[in-house]
Amino acid sequence: MLGLSVVLSVAFAAQAAFASPLHSRTPYAVKESHPVPRKWTPVSRAPGDHMLHMQIGLKQERFDELERHLYEVSDPDHPRYGQHLSTEDVYELVKPSDEALDLVHEWLLSNGVDRFDYSPAKDWVNIYISVESAERLLNTKYSVFQHEDGSYLVRTPDWSLPLHLHDLIDTIQPTNSFMRATPQKTDWIQFGDHQAPPGYKPPSNETIARVCNIESVTLECFNTLYGSLGYRQQAVGKARIGFNNYLNQTPIRPDIFQFLELYNPPAALSAWTFESVEIANGPAAQYTPLTAEQLAGSDISEEAVLDAETILGMTWPQPVTSFSTGGSPPFNPDLNTPTDTNEPYLTWVNYVLGQKDLPQVISSSYGDDEQTIPKSYAERVCNSFAQLGARGISLLCSSGDGGLGGLDDSACYSNDGQNKSTFLPAFPASCPFVTTVGATMQFEPEVAVYRSPGVGSDGKQHGFYASGSGFSYYFPRPSYQDAVVPAYVKSLNGAYTGLYNPEGRGYPDVSAQGLYFAFFWNGELSTISGTSASCPLMSSIVSLVNDALIASGRPTLGFLNPWLYSKGYRGFTDVTSGNSSSCGTDGFPVTEGWDPVTGFGTPIFPKLVELAKGH
Structure with missing residues (x-):
């Protein structure tokens, strides 16, 4: 793993562990159990020599204090607004106690683990260990699990620790997390093979009608709708933006170049020059077209290309960084993959937390059902996002494409052993320390995106698509939502009681266009849809606002939600x-004001600049 601060030799580790008297061994007890999600089935015992990159999350000593700082520097009514923390300040607030480090070192050494390294704040310990050794270390049994789509993971439903470590270690992965970083995109469609949404009416406004075509929505349409058309950046090179790639997704530079040549010619050369950062053996942005081998596989990089085309097209000449994090496919028994590394959010965030110079806005268009991961893991990853926010970085995530969890009630069941009907919130969309972006469609007015499955006028099968929506079961409602979310819940008059958590963090926060984006991929002009499209679009608008703030001598927006x-x-x-009909229901209603389908709505760039400059 890149960006790690220390590697301990046997001698150094022993010295650290024995600096204080050895703690007497305590009995093992189960630290955490998490049910196997419904779409996963155990198929065999895991091979004993299969290697795991194991990440041990130590209790962060002063996270409550970090959270206080985060909200103070992000609250426009607080005197400290915009006074973001330094990298070193964040490390100091989340580092574990010396006692925790000593006791964990002692435990590892007594189990034969003599080489390990740290995250920058030492709140994560990283080891590389075989399944056989991990089973002894955690008093558990690993199995190979198969997803209904044919992919595999090596996991265990529960794991144990000596009792004296239970309060010092929050989480260990990979153990019982079944999350996969799924791109939030739907239906790549060749140009011209489209079906307008039922009841669609072309815009009557001549300016919008001239540039916005439902069959292929372009950069000019986005800029016209959201008021950024003609904006000339004033702090060139200072406002920066990045985006994440997982699952071996990689930007294909020739496709991006052709897109920009068509829709933003002055930006075209940036397709060859934007920065590509590879983490944990992630693939670099590709200078050649997609290969036959890539096209024959499941990874065809549509998501990475979409993000790059949208962001470069909207924000040029801003510097853009592509972060490609390795770790997928996670495991293939036939290929005997040597290392199981598929906790990509954690791998990515620990890397970037170790970097002092980062883009002020980062877009992430991936997610999975919240219930596929244990709460402890979700909380620790979410808390890592809070560290980015405290440093002044806006992290935006897509809300998902399955509405409340899927089209009908056959998909919407709990994973708690009770197998009860429930809406399924998504992660990281449900994290209170990210800004979650939903999707809209049409133009005058924009409406919540929705498409029912079926055969379109083009004769092709189109999948179900509804903007991700819901309330977290893991994260309570943050205080910044107190003025709007309880009123919305009250307006439901008891509808869907028992199917969602009315006290949970509601999402999305905002929305942007998300249907039939003009898209150049594999040498062809086409379109693509999804909240994977709306997230980089909204991120681009935020980065343009940052440009205006920097030019006026003000701090960038940072963690957006309190403001x-x-x-x-x-x-x-x-x-x-x-419409967000899903889980066999009509879905949460879209209303005036905030709602858990479209959030506060879609951006008005000039107004956002005005509000940001006035705090």
Whole structure:
């Protein structure tokens, strides 16, 4: 893993562990159990020599204090607004105690683990260990699990620790997390093979009608709808933006170049020059077209190309960074993959937390059902996102493409052993320390995106698509939502009681266009849809606002949500209609004001700049 600060030799580890008297061994007890998700089935015992990259999350000594700082520097009414923390300040607040480090070192050494390294704040210990050794270390049994789509993971439903370590270690992975970083995109469609949404009416506004075509929505349409058309950046090179790639997704530079030549010619050369950062053996941005081998596989890089085309097209000449994190496919028994590394969010965030110079906005278009991962892991990853926010970085995530969890009630069941009907919130969309972006469609007015499955007028099968929506079961409602979310819940008059958590963090926070994006891929002009499209679009608008702030001598927006819910919401066009039917229901209604389908609506760039400059 890159960006790690220390590698301990046997001698150094022993010295650290024995600096204080050995702690007497305590009995093992189960630390955490997490049910196997419904789509996963155990198929065999895991091979004993299969290697795991194991990440041990030590209790962060002063996270509550870090959270206080985060909200103070992100609250526009607080005197410290915009005074973001340094990298070193964040490390100091989340580092574990010396006692925790000593006791964990002692435990590892007594189990024959004599080489390990740290995350920058030492709140994560990384070891590379065989399944056989991991089973002894955690008093558990690993199995090979197969997903209904044919992919595999090596996991265990529960794991144990000596009792004296239970309060010092929050989580260990890979153990019982079944999360996969699935791209939030749907239906690549060749140009011209489209079906307009039922009841679609072309815009009557001549300016919008001239540039916005439902069959292929372009950069000019986005800039016209959201008021950024003609904006000339004033702090060139200072406002920066990045995006994440997982699952071996990689930007294909020739496709991006052809897209920009068509839709933003001055930006075309940036397709060859934007920065590519590879983490944990992730693939570099590719200078050649897709190969036959790539096209024959499951990884065809549509998501990475979409993000790059949208962000470069919207934000040029801003510097853009592509982060490609390795770790997939996670395991293939036939190929005997040597190392199981598929906790990509954790691998990515620990890397970037070790870097002092980062883009101020980062877009991430991946997610999975919240219930596929244990709460402890979700909390630790989410807390890592809070560290980025405290440093002044805006992290935006897509809300998902399955509405409340899937089209019908056959998909919407709990994973708690009770197998009860429930809506399925997504992660990391449900994390309170990210800004979650939903999707809209049509133009005048925009409405919540929705497409029922079936055969379109083009004769092709189109999948179900509804903007991700819901309330977290893991994360309570953050205080910044108190002024709007309880009122929305009350307006439901008891509808869906028992199917969602009315006290949970609601999402999305905002929305942007997400249907039939003009898209150049594999040498062809086409379109693609999904909240994977709306997230980089909204991220681009935020980065343009940052440009205006930097030019006026003000700090960048940083963690958006406290500002968004107190003042920034006035810079959005409220979306008041649309459909999110899912889980066999009509879905949460789209209403005036905030709702858990479209959030506060879609951006009005000039108004956002005005509000941001006035705090």
